[in-house]
Amino acid sequence: QVQLVESGGGLVQPGGSLRLSCAASGYALDGYHIGWFRQAPGKEREGLLCISRNDHTTFYIDSVKGRFTIARGKVRNTVYLQMNNLKPEDTAVYYCATDRNRYSCSGDPGMYSSWGQGTQVTVSS
Numbered sequence: 001q002v003q004l005v006e007s008g009g010g011l012v013q014p015g016g017s018l019r020l021s022c023a024a025s026g027y028a029l030d031g032y033h034i035g036w037f038r039q040a041p042g043k044e045r046e047g048l049l050c051i052s053r054n055d056h057t058t059f060y061i062d063s064v065k066g067r068f069t070i071a072r073g074k075v076r077n078t079v080y081l082q083m084n085n086l087k088p089e090d091t092a093v094y095y096c097a098t099d100r101n102r103y104s105c106s107g108d109p110g111m112y113s114s115w116g117q118g119t120q121v122t123v124s125s
Helices: none
Strands: 003-007 010-012 017-023 033-037 048-049 057-059 068-072 077-081 092-096 119-124
Touching: 003 057, 003 092, 010 077, 017 092, 017 119, 033 068, 048 077, 077 092
Parallel strands: 010 119
Antiparallel strands: 003 017, 017 077, 033 048, 033 092, 048 057, 068 077, 092 119
């Protein structure tokens, strides 16, 4: 399994920005699709967006379009989630995920077998 680690979460005021990182140990992530998910208290984990192996981005919920972007870093084992104009409803634990046996993106958490531990994002004044 690919071991993933998220970082970059924290407390931010509404309208602020954060950049989350998803890093892998011992793997170059440019050979994998990477999905970003989030889970708020009492809610199911939801797919946000995914970057494919050929760097195509797919969004799975409309509320983050125009505010969130995903990109691969110059360091080959890192993928970033840039989040702008954050809102209180974005508060959640954010996860990145992949699956070395699948070759396409999905918004279904069940299609991913490798997950990071998550990073908390809190949007509050």
